[in-house]
Amino acid sequence: MKLRLLKSFQSGLSACLLAMCGLSDAAAADNWHWHGFVSQGLMQASDSNFVNDDGAISTELTEFGVNGSYQFSADLRLSGQLMYLDGGNRYASGGRVDYLFLNWTAVNNLDWQLNLYAGRFKNMHWLYSSTRDVPMTRPMIVLPQSVYFDAFRDIAVGSDGIALQSTNTTAIGEFEMIWSYGAIPISKEMARRVIATQLRGDTEQKYVHQATLFFRPANSQTQWGISLLDSGFEYRQAQPDLFFDGEFTVQRVMANWRYSAELWELSSELMQERVFARGFYLPGFNRNQFAQGAFLLGSYNWSENTRLYASYDWYTANKDDRGGALLPLQSGGLIARYFGYQRDWGLGITQELDRNLRLKLEYHWITGTGRLGPNVVPAIDINRSRQHDIWAVQLMYWF
Template structure:
């Protein structure tokens, strides 16, 4: 990862003062205040902090007529949600395929490419493109942000621009490195070994009319993970497979828009606790958001987000019983109500605020943590206010 960041910085710095028209670069700076109350999702001990910092620099360099390079480095501090520090969000070669038949257009990304299979997966790394600082956690789980944002591998995208409709077909295959913060989110803070993503295989399709008033899509994901314990822990080797199915929809009107996604996750885990340990579960969830534009500068948002960790135990009572009360039932689900307000106070300046009311805590922390109950009450809240500038 350090090598990738050094290469990206070298790419940016070598051209940042260049007057050549084949290189462009942009950036953003965002700072805010945030708090999670009665939960450690963002902050500890109900503290109000400034751990809401995002600084990014991205560039695009045209190597040849159909070949370019794009990349972004990012500094991120989101409290307990992320590992604080710099990271390489993406760095890939973009090859636009020439001479495709009919109305088809295609391109291939090779390197660390961005996830384009979900509604907001390709824009979640840029603060001014998000309607809220904290996206719906049913789909955009912050504990897994860096892995879900992109992968090291190859992505293909084909679009057909017909007279009435546009079709978009996407396919990708790769893997991501998993840092200590993401390992703890997946397996708990007691583990000290190495977790590896063997692969992530994704495909998606989107349909949009020429009027651009709506967009629908469907996606599929399959990924394998492997855990190797360290020599000084009691854990055992383990594997996990995750398969996700998703449906997406958006509708745009002159002064308002609505968006929604629903998901179904199938997880199959083996090992970790005993040689014969095996667990299969199916999780379901989704969100709906409504945004209204009061004028060209001010807009508001309301949203609802829900996730159930196991569809056979939607209220979490079996989870609580099976752990002898160690894990409360409300860690089996999470319901979130959101309101937000955005104000474009000047060109390239934005002030954005939001408030979330939450019942349940299945997205707060890994259910494999031994002290999971200490991480959240049943009912909790979170809020943020963030000032953004981009150039």
């Protein structure tokens, strides 16, 4: 069944791109390129709803997709990716268009390159935001949730709008500047995984505005970056509904760093996120809260075919209440303190089995439930344990 879906995705993407190009198969042969991947695994998150509600071993670790591009000319290209995901509670299962955009290279010389993207472009602002959509290009099966919150995956992977990317080489190093503006449609199922399982109304992302600066010093193996994000969401209640009309403003400041050596790599991102809520819980309700998070992720080439990974991820939902002491007081004892934070130690190993065949194994020891979905109204009836863990094994093939 999944292989038939993959073939349908491949045919659909080809037809979509060729139709947009207005070209026949023969005319497009030289300029058309496509790739695909299939990935299947097993996963268990005992004592939490990260994968499912009962904590059982799950096969809901399926990812396959097809991506392709058509080169109109040396400076104009069309790219797209169709994706199928089955991840249990992590994100909505089914197909989606991760990206479909035109890329115009306006300037391309030795010192300066300027690209314009229009359509559903990829999020290029964070260290792993542009590579998290493909299992082979992610460092780990489960990325640090402080920054790469899985329930938010389809909202964060890309946006419908425009983006600019400028890369400048100078005497002191390389500067890369990225700017983007857009929005993404939000389905009810997606909103329920992020906001609340009881949600009945409609959720809309009004806009997301991002800007990033990366700096790679000359004769150095490091990269430094800073990113800004401003986004607005709107909720319109249904009848009947447990929630009211409301608006959310989400603003992030992020700093990142990466060091790449011959056999090993270290990377880190730090973020502070402001969430301003108006209405939703009650008419006239207002709450302004700052979350903070950070991770350190390292990898080492043990051998030609084996790579080891280790990570530590830290998150607090309220920087003024790091231990979550206010949550029981504010909720009349319904929400435990451990919903206010999350700490995650992770270990992983990747083994190359063949030229295009890879096996990943991973384990996470977690304290706190602050980064389990839904995030706005937590699932207190399921996540009753302060300590929980995740293990996963995933086999992936690409072509």
